[in-house]
Amino acid sequence: MIGPQFRHNRSRPEDVLAHLTICDAAFTPPLSLRVALPDYAAKLVARAERFEMWENQTLVGLVAVYCDSAERDCAFVTSVSVLPNLTRAGLGRRLLEEAITHVRDLGFRRLALHVDRRAAALRLYCRLGFTADAGAGEVLYLSLDCLHSPEQRP
Numbered sequence: 337m338i339g340p341q342f343r344h345n346r347s348r349p350e351d352v353l354a355h356l357t358i359c360d361a362a363f364t365p366p367l368s369l370r371v372a373l374p375d376y377a378a379k380l381v382a383r384a385e386r387f388e389m390w391e392n393q394t395l396v397g398l399v400a401v402y403c404d405s406a407e408r409d410c411a412f413v414t415s416v417s418v419l420p421n422l423t424r425a426g427l428g429r430r431l432l433e434e435a436i437t438h439v440r441d442l443g444f445r446r447l448a449l450h451v452d453r454r455a456a457a458l459r460l461y462c463r464l465g466f467t468a469d470a471g472a473g474e475v476l477y478l479s480l481d482c483l484h485s486p487e488q489r490p
Contacts, residue, residue, distance in 0.1 A: 339391070340389040340390060340391045340396055340397065340422070340427060341389070341390050341391075342387070342388070342389060342390075342430070342431075342434065343388045343389075343390055344385070344386070344387060344388070344434075344438075345385065345386050345388075346386075346388055346390070347381060347386055347388055347395055347398070348381060349374075349377045349378045349381045350377075351395045352377035352380050352381055352386075352395065352398065353373055353374055353377035354395070355394075355395040355396075355398055355417065355419070356373050356376065356377055356398075356415075356417065357373060358419055358420070359417040359418070359419060359420065360373070361420075362417065362420050362423070363417070363455075364452040364454050364455040364456075365452065367415075380400045380414070380415065383402060383404065384400040384401055384402050384403075384414060384415075385400070385401045385402075385403050385435070385438060386398060386399070386400050387399040387400075387401070387431045387432075387434045387435045387438070388431070389418070389427050389430070389431060394419075396418065396419045396422055396427065397417070397418040397419070397422070397427040397428060397430075397431050398415060398416070398417050398418075398431070399413065399415065399416050399428070399431040399432055399434070399435045400413070400414050400415040400416075401413050401414065401435050401438070401439065401447070402414055403438075403439065403442055403444065405444070408442065408443045408444045408445065409444070409445055409446065410444065410445065410446045410447070410448050410479070411439045411442070411444045411446070411447050411448070411482075412447075412448050412449065413432075413435065413447060413448070413449035414449075416428055416431070416432065416449075416457060418431075423456075428457065428460060429460060429463075429464070432460070432461075432464055433464070435447070436464065436480065436482070439482055440482045444482050445481075445482055445483055446479045446480065446481060446482055447466075447479065447480045447482055448469070448477065448478065448479040448480075449461065449466070449477075449478050449479075450475050450476070450477055450478075451475070451476050451478060452474050452475060452476075453474050453475070453476055454474065458476070461478055464480065465480050465481075466478040466479060466480045467479065467480075
């Protein structure tokens with residue numbers, strides 16, 4: 337059997353909705369407490385670059401990034417999710433690495449995200465080079481310098 341396969345922007349709104357519904361409780365706090373999942377899924381497909389892992393016809397991992405800054409100042413990671421039974425298998429890391437490469441190739445200076453201080457993914461973001469810009473309550477604002485590769489950072 338072949339493992340999960342990487343794809344870029346293959347998903348349809350119904351694929352993203354099914355995926356986010358399964359992953360909902362893994363978000364800290366649950367995603368459905370912050371957004372209407374059907375509307376959010378449609379918005380991601382319409383407006384975000386999607387880095388996806390597929391197993392057969394099932395979307396098993398998703399990183400969605402808004403790359404809509406005309407000035408190429410900052411792209412924004414709006415969603416990172418992997419099906420609960422596949423977490424800690426490196427899928428999230430691979431998807432984030434693909435997103436980082438894409439954002440750099442587009443010429444963005446920074447890649448930013450918000451994360452709950454209690455989220456398990458915080459360790460992954462730090463390992464990938466994201467650093468804290470600020471924080472408010474339970475939310476941390478992280479960003480990654482995209483102009484310099486990790487070995488070039490001051």
